[in-house]
Amino acid sequence: MTFLIALYALVVAARPAPTVAQAGGGQVTIPPDTAYGCIACHADKRTAFVMGVHADRGIRCHDCHGGDPAATVLPTAHRGRFVGKPDKVAIVSLCGSCHSDPDRMRQYGLPSGQVAELRTSRHGQLLLNRRDFHAPTCTDCHDAHMILRPDDARASTYPTNIPATCARCHQDATLMARYGLPTDQFERFRRSAHGVALFDDQNFAAPSCVGCHGTHSALPPTVTEIANVCGRCHVLVSQAFAAGPHAAAARDGRIAGCVGCHGNHDTERVPAERIAATCGRCHAAGTRAHALGTEIEQDVVQATADLHAAEEAIGRLTRAGRETGDAQFRYRTALTAYLQIAEVQHNLDVERLEELTRRVRSISRDLQGIADVAEEHRWEHQLFLVPVWFFALATLALALLALRRLERGSRHS
Numbered sequence: 001m002t003f004l005i006a007l008y009a010l011v012v013a014a015r016p017a018p019t020v021a022q023a024g025g026g027q028v029t030i031p032p033d034t035a036y037g038c039i040a041c042h043a044d045k046r047t048a049f050v051m052g053v054h055a056d057r058g059i060r061c062h063d064c065h066g067g068d069p070a071a072t073v074l075p076t077a078h079r080g081r082f083v084g085k086p087d088k089v090a091i092v093s094l095c096g097s098c099h100s101d102p103d104r105m106r107q108y109g110l111p112s113g114q115v116a117e118l119r120t121s122r123h124g125q126l127l128l129n130r131r132d133f134h135a136p137t138c139t140d141c142h143d144a145h146m147i148l149r150p151d152d153a154r155a156s157t158y159p160t161n162i163p164a165t166c167a168r169c170h171q172d173a174t175l176m177a178r179y180g181l182p183t184d185q186f187e188r189f190r191r192s193a194h195g196v197a198l199f200d201d202q203n204f205a206a207p208s209c210v211g212c213h214g215t216h217s218a219l220p221p222t223v224t225e226i227a228n229v230c231g232r233c234h235v236l237v238s239q240a241f242a243a244g245p246h247a248a249a250a251r252d253g254r255i256a257g258c259v260g261c262h263g264n265h266d267t268e269r270v271p272a273e274r275i276a277a278t279c280g281r282c283h284a285a286g287t288r289a290h291a292l293g294t295e296i297e298q299d300v301v302q303a304t305a306d307l308h309a310a311e312e313a314i315g316r317l318t319r320a321g322r323e324t325g326d327a328q329f330r331y332r333t334a335l336t337a338y339l340q341i342a343e344v345q346h347n348l349d350v351e352r353l354e355e356l357t358r359r360v361r362s363i364s365r366d367l368q369g370i371a372d373v374a375e376e377h378r379w380e381h382q383l384f385l386v387p388v389w390f391f392a393l394a395t396l397a398l399a400l401l402a403l404r405r406l407e408r409g410s411r412h413s
């Protein structure tokens with residue numbers, strides 16, 4: 001290990017001194033690292049630091065830690081405004097000394113609200129108001145030295161790495177027991193529609209933890225906010241929802257918005273055959289609302305079966321060797337109507353729902369009819385081929401027989 005570090009130091013020392021653009025406009029040359037005392041004794045921290053974003057901008061150890069970088073011996077190196085290892089609250093001010101300054105951040109296109117946002121979050125309240133060091137500070141999520149951009153796949157803040165970053169604490173049963181919080185968020189999220197989209201499909205339009213909670217302002221959305229949080233991405237569903245009777249109930253906090261039917265961390269589509277049962281969690285059997293749920297379920301189940309039948313009809317047409325262009329076009333019309341059903345039923349307007357269901361059914365019936373006819377023709381075609389094959393084979397057999405005779409005749413003579 002020591003050998004490796006020494007080798008690394010040699011390689012680094014042999015490199016030309018990098019040039020860095022300064023905010024002032026001029027170019028300055030960083031002195032070669034051997035003249036920079038801190039790294040002579042803290043080579044491991046340098047290794048991590050040069051991989052991060054700050055080194056690229058000419059930020060150096062003493063910008064955060066103070067001390068005298070020209071000195072190579074203790075205690076002189078640690079003199080001056082030496083900060084040493086800042087505690088969790090001091091870290092917020094340290095990072096904020098640059099990141100909360102809009103004049104400094106504007107040139108990089110970076111927002112400057114992280115500290116202000118952290119202050120509003122549950123994390124910030126605990127850390128800054130109560131000095132509870134179990135709450136995260138900037139470096140718990142970003143590291144202290146190897147600070148990478150969130151779009152760098154190695155970063156702890158890269159979309160697919162965020163859940164693990166949060167889970168380091170939120171899956172820690174002893175830590176969370178102090179606050180009476182469950183520790184199953186990551187497990188449930190991993191299996192949810194969002195977890196599958198994020199991890200398996202690498203679909204970064206799906207939320208990681210921060211997509212719903214906010215990044216630096218992490219708080220659970222209050223019951224009345226949930227529909228708006230989900231609606232940021234599910235725009236059409238949310239518009240339909242807003243037109244239905246549950247929207248008013250959600251505004252008053254009587255139903256936890258979308259989560260009332262979908263769950264927060266184990267978010268899933270409600271399967272067609274469980275729709276009425278879902279309504280039944282809040283509306284007793286025999287009520288108008290429950291009856292409506294049963295109607296919706298029947299429509300969705302029927303439309304799903306019709307869509308599958310239409311798909312199967314296209315398959316049959318293809319096998320019968322038919323041109324399927326027109327059928328494909330009609331199938332897509334049915335699919336569009338089918339997809340609209342899932343959105344529209346959020347306003348619980350069964351009339352519109354039934355209209356869409358009928359459209360799927362009528363197209364599906366047509367396509368099945370066309371496929372039936374094509375299959376009949378295909379059989380007729382195949383039946384017609386039987387005599388043709390019979391004659392062809394018979395002719396071949398006769399020809400072989402004749403050939404055999406000829407050969408025997410020539411051998412005789």
Ligand code: HEC
Nearest residue numbers: 037038041061062065067068069071072073074077084085
């Ligand atoms: C001659 C070697 C040497 C030099 C040069 C040196 N340090 Fe240190 N540094 C040490 C030692 C030894 C420790 C104590 C390590 C420990 O306690 O684990 C230490 C500890 C630290 C700590 C942790 C303090 C704490 O409270 O835990 C920081 C931060 C630090 N040094 C930063 C710097 C910076 C910045 C520079 C350059 C300005 C620098 N050091 C230069 C040897 C050095």
Ligand code: HEC
Nearest residue numbers: 038039042045046049054059060061064085086091139144
């Ligand atoms: C952007 C600010 C920043 C810069 C630049 C920076 N550090 Fe640090 N450093 C920190 C913070 C914050 C901590 C406290 C980390 C923690 O609590 O996890 C820390 C901790 C340390 C420690 C104590 C680590 C420990 O585990 O006890 C040492 C030693 C150290 N830094 C050395 C360096 C050296 C050497 C450099 C230059 C290569 C450097 N730092 C550059 C912010 C910085």
Ligand code: HEC
Nearest residue numbers: 053057059063094095098108138139142144147148149150
């Ligand atoms: C001396 C000023 C300074 C300090 C102190 C500082 N930063 Fe930075 N930081 C910058 C600058 C400048 C950039 C822009 C780098 C770039 O975009 O190339 C940056 C970039 C970042 C980025 C990448 C942002 C992005 O999307 O590109 C993160 C994350 C970050 N800093 C976190 C921290 C944390 C955490 C701390 C405290 C440990 C900290 N910074 C302390 C100046 C600072």
Ligand code: HEC
Nearest residue numbers: 092095096099111114115118136137138141150157162215
């Ligand atoms: C609970 C974890 C967590 C804490 C605490 C945290 N960050 Fe972040 N930070 C993230 C994540 C995750 C991202 C990625 C952004 C995203 O995906 O929305 C990020 C992004 C950033 C960025 C890039 C620009 C932006 O705002 O998106 C900067 C700069 C930054 N953080 C600085 C800080 C500073 C400074 C602190 C302390 C005041 C801090 N962070 C505290 C998790 C955290």
Ligand code: HEC
Nearest residue numbers: 122123134135136140165166169179209210213218219220
């Ligand atoms: C260093 C540990 C740590 C990390 C990392 C961390 N948290 Fe927390 N989190 C806590 C603690 C401690 C609480 C306080 C619980 C309380 O007081 O209710 C908390 C509270 C929360 C709460 C409020 C829960 C409630 O009902 O009060 C949310 C939401 C939250 N965290 C989300 C996140 C997200 C999202 C991330 C990742 C970006 C994250 N946390 C990273 C430690 C952490």
Ligand code: HEC
Nearest residue numbers: 163166170181182185186189207208209212220221226264
């Ligand atoms: C699809 C949106 C969404 C995603 C993604 C999400 N959450 Fe939540 N989370 C919520 C909602 C909504 C609540 C509040 C539930 C309520 O009040 O009924 C919540 C509550 C919480 C709480 C409070 C305790 C609890 O379990 O109720 C914590 C802690 C938390 N989330 C952490 C996380 C972490 C960590 C992740 C990533 C693994 C995550 N969340 C991903 C929406 C989400």
Ligand code: HEC
Nearest residue numbers: 193197205206207211212229230233258259262267268269
């Ligand atoms: C950051 C954007 C975003 C947020 C916020 C969000 N979602 Fe999603 N959601 C998605 C994406 C992307 C998918 C995956 C779509 C796919 O794979 O076709 C998805 C999938 C779903 C699915 C499964 C759809 C299906 O057809 O299987 C449901 C249900 C869902 N989200 C509900 C919610 C609820 C409820 C909330 C709020 C608690 C929420 N979403 C918050 C983006 C988001």
Ligand code: HEC
Nearest residue numbers: 245246249254255260261278279281282288289292293348
């Ligand atoms: C999480 C609980 C919950 C679930 C699940 C739920 N609802 Fe509701 N629903 C409510 C609340 C609360 C109201 C408002 C009650 C009021 O205004 O008196 C409401 C109101 C209604 C209303 C208008 C008032 C009425 O009773 O006629 C209809 C219709 C309705 N829901 C249908 C449904 C259907 C259909 C489903 C299933 C697809 C469903 N609900 C699932 C909680 C729920």
Ligand code: HEC
Nearest residue numbers: 227230234237238241257258260261270275300341342343
């Ligand atoms: C009363 C129960 C209920 C509530 C409340 C509810 N949903 Fe749904 N949601 C369903 C049902 C049932 C389905 C499945 C419909 C189907 O398969 O046709 C569904 C399907 C979905 C889908 C998949 C639809 C698609 O287009 O692929 C998404 C996304 C979704 N819901 C998001 C939300 C959002 C966002 C909210 C809040 C604005 C919400 N849901 C509120 C019952 C509900």
